[in-house]
Amino acid sequence: MGKNRFLAKSSGFRYRIRRIIESADLVVEILDARDAWGTRNSELEKLVKGRGKRLLTVVNKADLVKSVDYPESSKICVISSKNRGSAAILKEFIRSNLPKKPARVAIVGYPNVGKSTIINLLKGRRSASVAPIPGHTKGVQWVRIDEDILLLDSPGVVPSYERDEISIALKGAIEADQIKNPEYVAHKILEKVMRENPAAIEKTYDIKLASNDPQEVLSLIATRRGRLLKRNEPDTLNAAKTVIRDRYKGKI
Ligand SMILES: Nc1nc2c(ncn2[C@@H]2O[C@H](COP(=O)(O)OP(=O)(O)OP(=O)(O)O)[C@@H](O)[C@H]2O)c(=O)[nH]1
Numbered sequence: 351m352g353k354n355r356f357l358a359k360s361s362g363f364r365y366r367i368r369r370i371i372e373s374a375d376l377v378v379e380i381l382d383a384r385d386a387w388g389t390r391n392s393e394l395e396k397l398v399k400g401r402g403k404r405l406l407t408v409v410n411k412a413d414l415v416k417s418v419d420y421p422e423s424s425k426i427c428v429i430s431s432k433n434r435g436s437a438a439i440l441k442e443f444i445r446s447n448l449p450k451k452p453a454r455v456a457i458v459g460y461p462n463v464g465k466s467t468i469i470n471l472l473k474g475r476r477s478a479s480v481a482p483i484p485g486h487t488k489g490v491q492w493v494r495i496d497e498d499i500l501l502l503d504s505p506g507v508v509p510s511y512e513r514d515e516i517s518i519a520l521k522g523a524i525e526a527d528q529i530k531n532p533e534y535v536a537h538k539i540l541e542k543v544m545r546e547n548p549a550a551i552e553k554t555y556d557i558k559l560a561s562n563d564p565q566e567v568l569s570l571i572a573t574r575r576g577r578l579l580k581r582n583e584p585d586t587l588n589a590a591k592t593v594i595r596d597r598y599k600g601k602i
């Protein structure tokens with residue numbers, strides 16, 4: 351794909367992200383533990399460093415992996431925002447790295463990595479809107495945590511060097527309806543999950559895996575859910591979108 355459709359739509363966001371970084375004293379980049387390296391945005395990191403701002407990294411969704419493939423460092427914190435105990439750990443991590451007090455702290459990262467969830471965790475209640483839909487947060491929102499910390503929620507950004515739609519989709523950063531070939535993406539997801547945690551597929555879709563062929567698995571899911579087309583053909587396109595959305599939600 352020559353042009354990144356996602357980027358074309360998000361150029362306004364990108365301008366805003368630049369403004370956000372400029373207005374922040376500290377920038378916290380959120381990564382998805384399922385692909386911590388892949389959800390780093392080195393473009394954004396360069397921008398942060400170029401502006402002389404301090405950068406911290408939070409690897410989120412640790413509950414979805416057996417182990418986190420990311421180096422340990424004093425500038426990195428691994429959490430699961432589904433775990434309430436993470437709130438104190440994360441707050442202390444940010445507090446001990448504040449360049450000044452009070453400070454403006456921008457929360458940035460790929461779409462759907464859990465930025466808004468983290469803001470709610472730190473606030474202790476729902477302040478930012480959360481959804482398993484990439485691109486959910488559209489605008490910026492400041493949320494005061496305490497007298498020292500003012501957090502900024504921001505829309506997810508995909509770097510301009512990320513041009514492959516399938517790679518973006520596998521990172522959970524593009525909505526299922528916007529993907530050109532959902533069945534191919536679903537195959538890749540199913541292949542990975544069948545290797546790592548096949549029980550999750552059987553449990554989520556109430557099926558028994560009889561083969562490793564992802565297209566057959568899509569057929570099984572569609573049939574089990576009564577999603578049939580004319581002549582009782584399983585609607586595998588619908589099943590593919592279900593699989594993609596369930597992956598984004600962390601169900602599989
Ligand atoms: N399992 C699990 N799910 C999480 C975690 N953090 C967030 N989520 C889920 O991930 C999905 C996306 O969360 P959001 O907080 O809306 O993500 P975001 O980064 O703000 O997304 P955009 O606004 O689209 O950029 C939601 O369904 C959350 O419930 C986590 O630590 N573990």
Ligand SMILES: [Mg+2]
Nearest residue numbers: 465466486487
């Ligand atoms: Mg959000």
